[in-house]
Amino acid sequence: MGLRRHQVENLVLRGPVFYWRARIPVGFRVSGRYARLSLSLRLSDRKKASAVARRLNALLLEMELVPKTRMATREQLAKIFALEADAMRAELEALDRAAKRTGTIRDPEQRAADRQVGLAYRLLHAYGTGETLSFEEAGDVREALYGAGAEPEDIPFIEATYRAERKAILSDREGRTRNSFLRDVLFRMGQVELEDTLLNRDAATST
DSSP states (O other): OOSSOOTTTEEEEEEEEEEEEEEOTTBBBBBBBBBBBEEOOOOOOHHHHHHHHHHHHHHHHHHHHHHGGGGOOHHHHHHHHHHHHHHHHHHHHHHHHHHHTTTOOOOOHHHHHHHHHHHHHHHHHHHHHHOOOOOOTTHHHHHHHHHTOGGGGGGGHHHHHHHHHHHHHHHHHTTTTHHHHHHHHHHHHHTTTTTOOOOHHHHHTTT
8 A cells, every 4th residue: 555755635726725625434423425524724835735734634544543533523523623724724824933033944853753753644544553564674664655755764763653653542442541642632522512421432432
């Protein structure tokens, strides 16, 4: 399974404005063959729109991996992603203001770390958590990462991030931890009054 290098998943351009258009994952109570969410990012700059879309894709992955989110209505899902997009736009604006004040852009090391973490998340999305991936030389995973733009020196960081996040996700499914995936999702659930209750968890896991 490949990892596309330049195309940002779910990002589409309509006229001068970018939109995020994503399929609602199977297992959500509002999912269906043609169930999708469409959200204007209110951005015409491709780089900024790509950054927002990547974060929304990551949140979608987080929600897909946390069964208790499956009881959300379409309206609640739309509001969750709209809130996240608003937060990302505010962060990008703050970074722009800081760059103008200092005459610099974001630390290159930080941008490299963001890219490496993003590739680790894409592995989770592409391969799931069912089996531990091998990062051996000339293996399928390395080839997919190189095809997506990774460099050999990126691999150790990507592998460590992937294994840590996979372990945290599996631990949470067993009720042993609350990892960063779950904290983000629960925060957005609370904002749309989607309560994390035993009844809702039962409803989610029974779908």
